[in-house]
Amino acid sequence: MSAVNLDGSVAAPAVDDPQDILALLGDRSTLARRPAFRIEEADGTADMAAYRELRRAAFVQEQGLFAHHDLDDRDTDPRTVVLVAKDPENAVVGGVRLGPVDDGPDLGWWQGGRLVVARRARGPHGIGAALVRAACARAEAEGVLRFDATVQARNEVLFRRLGWQRVRDTTVAGVPHVLMRWPIGRVATLAAATKSALGPLLTALAPPRGFVGDDGAPVPGTDVIAACDAIVPSMVERDPEWAGWCAVLVNVNDLAAMGAAPLGLLDAVGARDAAHAARVLAGLARAAQAYDIPVLGGHTQLGVPAALSVTALGRTDRPVPGGGGLPGHALRLTADLGGRWRPGYRGRQWDSTSHRRGDELRTMTGAVAAARPAAAKDVSMAGIAGTLGMLAEAGGCRAVLDVAAVPRPGGATVGDWFTCFPGFAMLTADEPGAPPLPAGPATGAVCGELIEGEGVGLRWPDGEITEAVMSTVTGMGTA
Numbered sequence: 001m002s003a004v005n006l007d008g009s010v011a012a013p014a015v016d017d018p019q020d021i022l023a024l025l026g027d028r029s030t031l032a033r034r035p036a037f038r039i040e041e042a043d044g045t046a047d048m049a050a051y052r053e054l055r056r057a058a059f060v061q062e063q064g065l066f067a068h069h070d071l072d073d074r075d076t077d078p079r080t081v082v083l084v085a086k087d088p089e090n091a092v093v094g095g096v097r098l099g100p101v102d103d104g105p106d107l108g109w110w111q112g113g114r115l116v117v118a119r120r121a122r123g124p125h126g127i128g129a130a131l132v133r134a135a136c137a138r139a140e141a142e143g144v145l146r147f148d149a150t151v152q153a154r155n156e157v158l159f160r161r162l163g164w165q166r167v168r169d170t171t172v173a174g175v176p177h178v179l180m181r182w183p184i185g186r187v188a189t190l191a192a193a194t195k196s197a198l199g200p201l202l203t204a205l206a207p208p209r210g211f212v213g214d215d216g217a218p219v220p221g222t223d224v225i226a227a228c229d230a231i232v233p234s235m236v237e238r239d240p241e242w243a244g245w246c247a248v249l250v251n252v253n254d255l256a257a258m259g260a261a262p263l264g265l266l267d268a269v270g271a272r273d274a275a276h277a278a279r280v281l282a283g284l285a286r287a288a289q290a291y292d293i294p295v296l297g298g299h300t301q302l303g304v305p306a307a308l309s310v311t312a313l314g315r316t317d318r319p320v321p322g323g324g325g326l327p328g329h330a331l332r333l334t335a336d337l338g339g340r341w342r343p344g345y346r347g348r349q350w351d352s353t354s355h356r357r358g359d360e361l362r363t364m365t366g367a368v369a370a371a372r373p374a375a376a377k378d379v380s381m382a383g384i385a386g387t388l389g390m391l392a393e394a395g396g397c398r399a400v401l402d403v404a405a406v407p408r409p410g411g412a413t414v415g416d417w418f419t420c421f422p423g424f425a426m427l428t429a430d431e432p433g434a435p436p437l438p439a440g441p442a443t444g445a446v447c448g449e450l451i452e453g454e455g456v457g458l459r460w461p462d463g464e465i466t467e468a469v470m471s472t473v474t475g476m477g478t479a
Helices: 018-025 028-033 044-062 127-141 153-161 186-195 198-205 233-238 240-257 274-291 358-365 367-371 383-395 414-419
Strands: 038-041 081-086 092-100 109-117 146-152 165-172 175-182 224-231 261-271 295-302 307-315 330-335 375-378 398-402 425-430 443-451 456-459 465-469
Touching: 038 127, 044 081, 044 092, 044 109, 081 127, 092 127, 109 127, 127 146, 127 153, 146 153, 146 165, 153 165, 153 175, 186 383, 186 414, 186 465, 224 233, 224 240, 233 240, 233 307, 240 261, 240 274, 240 307, 240 358, 240 367, 240 375, 261 274, 274 295, 274 358, 358 367, 367 425, 375 383, 383 398, 383 414, 383 425, 383 443, 383 456, 383 465
Parallel strands: 109 146, 261 295, 398 456
Antiparallel strands: 038 081, 081 092, 092 109, 146 175, 165 175, 224 307, 261 307, 330 425, 330 443, 375 425, 398 443, 456 465
16 A cells, blocks of 8 residues: 555555665665654554554553443444554554544545554654644545544644644543544635636726626627637647537536527637647537537637637526525525546546537526526536635625535535536525426535625534635625
8 A cells, every 4th residue: 555645645655675775775864864654544454453452552541531442433434544654664653544424425524533643652753743634635635625523632732733723622431622623725725716816807897787797798788698718728738629518518508507598609719730720629519519509600720829718699688697696595506417527637527518418408508597596607617616606796695505415426526526617507596495497417406595694604414514715706796
């Protein structure tokens, strides 16, 4: 089993007896600088037996927290991960376990526990702190959005120094403990990276009131809706057919979120040569055919860096605003859970569209127009939680999302699903009891509500709310 670095990466396997090789080479200085321990995932029954023996010695014999043993159902859960610290002689000198909090579906809520260091290894080496840092890195790598630990009160200072936050006092086995939480900022970081600069940048453009921050823009004096999206140049360069497909997909979704029927597309393509441009246009043409939307014209330039943007035109006389949500409205996510991660974009782009029939795609993109909710936004590169923050911001509200109620494909962790681009996914807000979106193969569920305030909170099955987005996302203000 490869060692786990503190940043969650996997280290190269160690060779047998490296100290003997260094000794033969006379490299005493390197030997002197060798670390006192390494951290890796427990490998086999020997590692597990040694870790559990350390726990028995510490928690049963030394501290008297348990009568005979400290084993529980988390030890038999196959999802539980055990990280151990080993000394240069390969002896286990510490360990920690982490995994989902209960036996149900993994909701991205994990707990760490049973942190132990052998008595002889305690002291200046910092084994306990290193195990805690490794557990945090592993939890985030597993797509966890809430990571808790119940620690003895005397260890609170250590956890605070490592960046953990105190939640509340509690008691375990009659001994004072503190519930601590590791702050995972994955959602907020994504939202900030993709959207936070928009408000200051776009102030001078003064978009029409009522549709500030919307996915499309009503053309004044008409029933036409215009939308425009550009594809990341690196994606156009390395995956041109998929870039062409996505250029249609994201624009049609923008029209769909406003309840507009698509009229046509205009494309602008930059490519290093004709062969590369042909691959981009092939993906674009295939998507346009699937969605039954004509390409009306555009511009193609060769001998330039890869670039692709598409403008879409649609029509509706009653556009659905992104900012129509009000406190008290119920939130619904309607998403196509079919498909898989796009190769090369695991954890970032869920391909739910390229395998669908044209009639299925058009049923999904016509769902907002059919249901006419009070507010709608298609999930963008800010992910489910970040896009929800934009919907709430446009309505001058705060959103609370019930993690367990969010429709999610089995092949995606909560962390990945909440922060990826999901292909087709619509967030809508409406009065409680409003009918669902008639979106064909997509799955919909009420999964939260809008309330007074700002930002996005994640509500967990125990009623606890953790902050996903602390304040507004774009800074553009209410619609």
